[in-house]
Amino acid sequence: xxxxxxxxxxxxxxxxxxxxxxxxxxxxxxxxxxxxxxxxxxxxxxxxxxxxxxxxxxxxxxxxxxxxxxxxxxxxxxxxxxxxxxxxxxxxxxxxxxxxxxxxxxxxxxxxxxxxxxxxxxxxxxxxxxxxxxxxxxxxxxxxxxxxxxxxxxxxxxxxxxxxxxxxxxxxxxxxxxxxxxxxxxxxxxxxxxxxxxxxxxxxxxxxxxxxxxxxxxxxxxxxxxxxxxxxxxxxxxxxxxxxxxxxxxxxxxxxxxxxxx
Amino acid sequence: xxxxxxxxxxxxxxxxxxxxxxxxxxxxxxxxxxxxxxxxxxxxxxxxxxxxxxxxxxxxxxxxxxxxxxxxxxxxxxxxxxxxxxxxxxxxxxxxxxxxxxxxxxxxxxxxxxxxxxxxxxxxxxxxxxxxxxxxxxxxxxxxxxxxxxxxxxxxxxxxxxxxxxxxxxxxxxxxxxxxxxxxxxxxxxxxxxxxxxxxxxxxxxxxxxxxxxxxxxxxxxxxxxxxxxxxxxxxxxxxxxxxxxxxxxxxxxxxxxxxxxxxxxxxxxxxxxxxxxxxxxxxxxxxxxxxxxxxxxxxxx
Numbered sequence: 001x002x003x004x005x006x007x008x009x010x011x012x013x014x015x016x017x018x019x020x021x022x023x024x025x026x027x028x029x030x031x032x033x034x035x036x037x038x039x040x041x042x043x044x045x046x047x048x049x050x051x052x053x054x055x056x057x058x059x060x061x062x063x064x065x066x067x068x069x070x071x072x073x074x075x076x077x078x079x080x081x082x083x084x085x086x087x088x089x090x091x092x093x094x095x096x097x098x099x100x101x102x103x104x105x106x107x108x109x110x111x112x113x114x115x116x117x118x119x120x121x122x123x124x125x126x127x128x129x130x131x132x133x134x135x136x137x138x139x140x141x142x143x144x145x146x147x148x149x150x151x152x153x154x155x156x157x158x159x160x161x162x163x164x165x166x167x168x169x170x171x172x173x174x175x176x177x178x179x180x181x182x183x184x185x186x187x188x189x190x191x192x193x194x195x196x197x198x199x200x201x202x203x204x205x206x207x208x209x210x211x212x213x214x215x216x217x218x219x220x221x222x223x224x225x226x227x228x229x230x231x232x233x234x235x236x237x238x239x240x241x242x243x244x245x246x247x248x249x250x251x252x253x254x255x256x257x258x259x260x261x262x
Numbered sequence: 263x264x265x266x267x268x269x270x271x272x273x274x275x276x277x278x279x280x281x282x283x284x285x286x287x288x289x290x291x292x293x294x295x296x297x298x299x300x301x302x303x304x305x306x307x308x309x310x311x312x313x314x315x316x317x318x319x320x321x322x323x324x325x326x327x328x329x330x331x332x333x334x335x336x337x338x339x340x341x342x343x344x345x346x347x348x349x350x351x352x353x354x355x356x357x358x359x360x361x362x363x364x365x366x367x368x369x370x371x372x373x374x375x376x377x378x379x380x381x382x383x384x385x386x387x388x389x390x391x392x393x394x395x396x397x398x399x400x401x402x403x404x405x406x407x408x409x410x411x412x413x414x415x416x417x418x419x420x421x422x423x424x425x426x427x428x429x430x431x432x433x434x435x436x437x438x439x440x441x442x443x444x445x446x447x448x449x450x451x452x453x454x455x456x457x458x459x460x461x462x463x464x465x466x467x468x469x470x471x472x473x474x475x476x477x478x479x480x481x482x483x484x485x486x487x488x489x490x491x492x493x494x495x496x497x498x499x500x501x502x503x504x505x506x507x508x509x510x511x512x513x514x515x516x517x518x519x520x521x522x523x524x525x526x527x528x529x530x531x532x533x534x535x536x537x538x539x540x541x542x543x544x545x546x547x548x549x550x551x552x553x554x555x556x557x558x559x560x561x562x563x564x
Contacts, residue, residue, distance in 0.1 A: 027340055050366060051288050051441045063504045064339030066289025066441045068495055080288050080313070080443050081370040089367065089386055108390075112363075117396045123351040125337030125344075128314075131391040132367040161390030173389050174410070253505035 001235050005186035008205050010036055010241060011233035013097075013143045013184040022046040023095045024088065024133055027065050029143045030097035032244070033184075035061060039240045048093065050129045052078045061248040069251075084129070088136045096137030098130055098160070099144055102152050105198045105219050106169075107142060107162030107180035109134070110155040117157060127159040134160035139178040146185035152218040163197035170197075187213050189230055193222070203228040264434035264481040269458065269490075269533040272483035273299040276422050276454045277308075284311040284373075284420040284452060285318065288443030289339065289502070292494035293426040294318050295487040295536050296458050298528045300424075301325050311420055313369045313444065317493065317510050320344040321528065323359060324520055330360040332418075334369045341507055345514040355517065363397055368415045373444045375417035376451025387413040423452035426491045427476075428498060429466070430459045434478035437466050440497030442474050454482045458490040458533075460499050489536030492543075500540040 003011075006029075013033035017023060019042040025034045027049075035058065038045050046055050051066035055075030062070050071077050078087070087093065100109035101124050111130060115121030134140055140162070144150060162180045163169060170179050183190040183199050187208045190199040201213065201223045214221055233241070267275065277283060277300055285293050297318040300308075309330040312319055316338060322328055324346030336347050350359035364372070371383035384403055394400040394413075403414045425445040427438040436457050438445060449455040457476070462484075466475075493503035493510075513523045527535075 051290070051443070053441065063341070063507065064289045064502070066339075066443075067502055067504075068290070068440070068497055071290070071440050071497060077441055079446070080366070081374045081447060084367040084370045085374075085385070112392070117392075120352060123336075123343075123348045126333070126335050126363055127365050127391070127393065128335035129366040131365040131389075131393065132385075132387050134391075135389045136386070158390065158392040164390050170390075175389060251504070252508070 001238060003233050003238055005205070007233055007238060007241060008230060009143060009184055009186045011237045012189055012205075012230050013141060014040065014237070016141055016182050016184070017042050017045055017095065019044050021094045022048065022092060023097055024048050024050070024093045024129075024137055026098045026130075027062070029099050031061055032241070033143055034097055035244060036237065036241050039244065040237055048083075048087065050080070050083060052080050052083045054078065054087070059247060060251040061244060063252055084132065088129070088132060091136065093136065094138040096133040096140045098133060098140060098142050100142065100159070102150055102155050103142065103144060103183070104152060104155050104162070106164060106166050107140075107183055107192070107199050108155055108158045108164065109142070109160045109162065110157045112157040112159045114156055130160040134162070134179070135175055135177060137177060139181040142180055142183045144183070144185055146187045146213070146216045148216060148218050151216065163192060166197045167195070187216060191224070198222060200224050201227055203230040205230045206232055264430075264457075264478040264484050266434065266462070267483045267485055269295060269299050269485040269487055270303070272296075272456050272485040273303055275483055276456045277303070277305055277424075279305055280307045281305075281421040282309040282311060283422045283424060284418065284448045285424040286312060286443055286445050286448040287426060287491065287494060288314060288441055290441040290443065290494060291426045291438060291445065291491050291496060292316070292318055293424045293458055293490065294492055294494060295490035295533045296424045296426065296456060296485070297322060298531070299533065301327060301524070301528055311418060313366055314339070315344065315347065317344075317507065320346040320510075320514055321524065323347050323350050324356070324514070325524060326356040328359060330362065332362040332364070334364045334366045338507055338510060341511050345511070346520060349517070362399060363393060364400070364415060365391075365393065368400070368413065369418070370444055372415050372418040373447035373451055376419045377447040380417055382414045382416050384412050384414050418448075418451055420448065420452040421454065423448040423455045425449060425455070426458045426496070428459065428496055429461050429463050430457070430484045430486075431463055431466055434481065434484055435466075436476040436481055436484065437469070438474045446474055446476065449476055449480055455480065456483045456485070457481050458485050458487040460488055460490070460496050462486050485533070487533045487536055489538070489540035490533065492536050492539045495543070498545065500543040500545055503540070503543055
């Protein structure tokens, strides 16, 4: 069965989630991956959106983090201050799922500005919940398209901490959480090197070459000793994912594959 | 004690040039009609506060109402950029906009501190992030018991909080439910609060004792504006107009098309236009899609 790079990325990210996870979900591609997990191998996963919805089971993907669908299908909805204080800062979340505009080799993320902060070339939306999601969740998964523009040697701005300067930097900052443990792109899957914490390719999607990965990365990318091939999405996963996107497009009044991927 | 006023009177009584104004609503219950009234009344030099400035703040910024924005995420959710916000920050159009940028956790904590009458909020945040380097309002304190260094930001104490709620009763108490965001905190942190509501009911009827109720002595003015949260939504009344959020991208991208749109839809319009905008999105009543239950209404204005 044929599939798109976005579909294998979403499926690979979804498989990283466990049935017992409590997951803080970012909007866009993280939301698609988390709901694919819930609709396939992780039916009991607790999905939390920062609008305060806990244990939500949306039939269509939300356009925003606070669509009514999330509240309608949630186990409970709490005020936003409580969400950030008790549930996130309180250490109740096992996985935070983020995207970003720029990432570096230690999985620090920038969603704030391109160019200098005071005179930006592009003003991006900003951090939202990410600065504290990145440090308070047990671990972080990141899903992003891999291009030279997004995978950069040096970030213009560190919106949220990954592994900082690498090594034991998170420990030195007093953090006990693990930080980014998985980075899934449209080309490959990366995990941090156990010592340096540099994000390292552990599996490559079928048909993707190392040359292509290197041409899409702004630093000399490293590979693990045993680089596997990412298993392609199954027919079942593709069917669930495509149904979800079709329902979403109908609900939002746009063509399938439109804004839901933004 | 709250008074029932027309929207124009309510805004006029509470919002002055140079005020610090928090129009809150975390995706849900965004006070769009009230914000449009502020634009129509030509308020200037406002400091606008909002965790998630979206279309409404894009409009206020593009119309030159704001000198400063205090925020934590400024985008069109799921769609992309806020083009008027970007134009102000990147090019100073229509005039430069000062920004004070935080994280969501910081803003939520700062609203709570404001409501609690504290001078600042303390939380575990911003670790390893660059925002403290560019925002000197982000500082730190040391826990006197454990020695842990924690982030501190000033409490948010707006001159005016503006929110939209599901309903008010005859006595001027206000009820909101669903995704309740930081509205209760914003109202209790502010010197004055203006609330628009979907409807005025005789009595709230059966409700959870834990429903979010703002007693009438916490609110200055209430205006009944059915549909007043559009293109956001009012849980139990109408859905979020997601297609409208997507359409805003093209309208707002260009200065001229933005101004033309504002001229017809906002400057040439009024609060009475909102009911028609949500007609096809209603979740109960004559145009219902879902047949959800609504409350007994004495002035639903549909």
